[in-house]
Amino acid sequence: MTKRRHAEIAGAGFAGLAAAAALCQRGWTVRVHEVNPEPRAFGAGIFIWDNGLRVLNAIGAYADVRNGAFAAPAYETRTDGKCLSFQPINGPGQYRLLTMPRQHLYAAMLKAAVGSGAEIVTSSEAVGATPEGELLLASGARLPADIVIGADGVRSKVRDSLEIPQERRKYRDGIIRVLTDRTGLRGGEWDHVIDFWAHSPRTLRILYTPSGENDLYMAMMAPVADTESSAIPINPAPWIACFPQLEPALSRLGDKGRYDVYETTKLDHWSVGRVAIVGDSAHAMPPTLAQGAGCAIGNALGLACALDECDTVEAALALWERRERPLTDHTQRRAAEIAAQRILASGMKWDDEGLRAARHVPTGADMPFADAA
Ligand SMILES: Cc1cc2nc3c(=O)[nH]c(=O)nc-3n(C[C@H](O)[C@H](O)[C@H](O)COP(=O)(O)OP(=O)(O)OC[C@H]3O[C@@H](n4cnc5c(N)ncnc54)[C@H](O)[C@@H]3O)c2cc1C
Structure with missing residues (x-):
């Protein structure tokens, strides 16, 4: 043998x-x-x-x-309030993309x-x-x-x-990764993966990601030079100013999250x-x-x-x-x-x-x- x-x-x-x-x-x-x-x-x-x-x-x-x-039905990009791409996913003949807590x-x-x-x-x-x-x-x-x-x-x-x-x-941007719950953000468009970008009053991005029945993952991109937005614990003020529609989630993050530079x-x-x-x-x-x-x-x-x-x-x-x-x-x-x-x-x-x-x-x-x- x-x-x-x-x-x-x-x-x-x-x-x-x-x-x-x-x-x-x-x-x-x-x-x-x-x-x-x-x-x-x-x-x-x-x-x-x-x-x-x-x-x-x-x-x-x-x-x-x-x-x-979670199998989201669509993946969208919304920059400065405008929808710039919308792609149905996870249906027959479409890209498969599952999201989940790590x-x-x-x-x-x-x-x-x-x-x-x-x-x-x-x-x-x-x-x-x-x-x-x-x-x-x-x-x-x-x-x-x-x-x-x-x-x-x-x-x-x-x-x-x-x-x-x-x-x-290393790059000029990094991401705060945080997991929270989906309370107040469920059903309809809130079941989509949405890549929110803002260029004013500063450049920030939130990749909004339903990740299960109750889990919401947010990948929050901030430049390294923007010490206010890249801070841990998360400082909700600059984020809510750019993405007021995500206020229900952003206001309850507490001391969660970590920031990694690309x-x-x-x-x-x-x-x-x-x-x-x-x-x-x-x-x-x-x-x-x-x-x-x-x-x-x-x-x-x-x-x-x-x-x-x-x-x-x-x-x-x-x-x-x-x-x-x-x-x-x-x-x-x-x-x-x-x-x-x-x-x-x-x-x-x-x-x-x-x-x-x-x-x-x-x-x-x-x-x-x-x-x-
Ligand atoms: C912000 C961010 C978002 C990302 N999102 C995605 C995504 O959505 N999809 C995707 O596919 N990828 C994503 N990635 C990339 C993904 O996280 C990595 O590519 C993946 O984790 C790599 O796996 P790994 O096993 O090589 O390394 P790791 O996940 O880092 O695992 C390494 C392991 O080795 C252990 N270890 C370290 N040093 C030692 C040692 N000396 N002796 C013994 N053990 C040791 C660590 O504790 C750890 O368990 C993301 C990365 C970042 C930074």
């Missing part, structure tokens, strides 16, 4: 959990190290386009995600990974990896594996220990020896296309598929990057342009190449949906 191949993964985020589930389902033993004392999602809500939903379907998390996520997505993915046999070790900090295939922990442990996966997010220690040449960029990380190569860098650690992108997690989980599944197809880890990593990287690079580039020029203020372009990722069928994810008739 051949010995089962073993993976050590740094980071139990969306990328780490998708890789863990997909590898276990292909016969690997997998251990995931999470620096936090409990595995959980950070941030408020999330958009998952069709490509990401297909990956969730492939790893067995889709039914749990679908149950409780913890809802996370719980389903954690269940899929653990249910497939992955071991999750909490309070376990990765500090690096060796090209020969060892994961190095803060405890001093050196854990050998057939493959090590650095899925430890935008500030990845695994990536940085390998000294992979990288470009990093950033991009681009690596020269996604792997070194037996170490693969997956998700935000490899390709963080501004959230303007809502594809960071979609690309992260697609690339995690693609990695497991490549490892299944090739005789050696080195050959698999080369195939993986060749196959998956062009779409991620394209998406990251387009997300960066949109962020730098605030292109969404003139309306979401649904025929735009920026939606190429949403239309993509990820490697290993071409099966019918679990809820298909």
